[in-house]
Amino acid sequence: MGLFDFLTSKKPSSANLAKERLRIIVAQERTTRGGPDYLPLLQRELLEVIRKYVNVDVDAVKVDLVKDGEHDVLDISVSLPDRTP
Template sequence: MGMFDFLRARKNTASIAKDRLRIIIAQERSTLGGPDYLPLLRRELLEVIRKYVNVDVDAVKVDLVKDGEHDVLDISVSLPDGRAATA
């Protein structure tokens, strides 16, 4: 005990912060309800669809749904009333 006690406190604080960050990341992944690639897949689908049809950012929804023992990729696209994109 003495002059270097403050160094031990920082290691303990860093360890606690690291554990808290792991918990936060785990919670975010579980609330998203799917694998990490789903947001990227959604963005790429939106880019492809926008080549042909003007759609809103929220028009494409990608979810992973359990169907018994299988995972099913559920893709929903809300199309506008028939107006095509201008190239």
């Protein structure tokens, strides 16, 4: 285990890299599976209402459903732009 081992180490194969990427995608899908299908619509409608008063990006509004014990909590996050004097 010296310097030569480091220099001759192989990069991960493309199959292993694809497997790891697929594992990440599946994990993300599992977190959103079973969630209500109205969340994307709710997010769009909230964005439309907020845009009536403040100019914000599409990514400024995040809507998530979070489990809190026995209850589902609707978590709404809005990133407002900085105020300019």
